Amino acid sequence: GENVEQHPSTLSVQEGDSAVIKCTYSDSASNYFPWYKQELGKGPQLIIDIRSNVGEKKDQRIAVTLNKTAKHFSLHITETQPEDSAVYFCAASNSPGFQKLVFGTGTRLLVSP
């Protein structure tokens, strides 16, 4: 089955810096890659996703890139703000409807003022 690895496990940056979180997946049939943000005491929430027919997607300060050949995808956050501090999870899916998600182990991002 699918296996998703995520790095780093923790990431500390200064406000205004960029942050990059990387994930690799094992199943070449996976074709949907969402990123979820989990704030303290809350459930994860979708922030951006990408499908395998696209190499890059951007939404304001966040972007995701996908390299299908290397089977890795990354989350990029520019101009980080303290409210970006949270745990971020990548995931991959190869199921019809993309509902069967396999998650990475999470990255705790701390943005210091």
Added chain:
Amino acid sequence: EAQVTQNPRYLITVTGKKLTVTCSQNMNHEYMSWYRQDPGLGLRQIYYSMNVEVTDKGDVPEGYKVSRKEKRNFPLILESPSPNQTSLYFCASSQGLEMFFGPGTRLTVL
């Protein structure tokens, strides 16, 4: 407000005492799922349901049961909880690409 609700939010229990964590969604979603979150292991799927009366095992189903008698409800049942089931549990629902998660239930089994 569209949401997934879970109850209880916090629970401390003892080994072997049956418990149920309820999950309800008001978005008429067909797909519902349970995950557990443990440090260093991320989110792992316990069980999922594609629709009423249709349930299937996820990646870590041992020690858990579920039922889906109604579209909106998907309870998680621990018949005989053990300390290794101490974890943070999330219910989720989906009708398309986005998975909506509940607020979580922190379970401690002594």
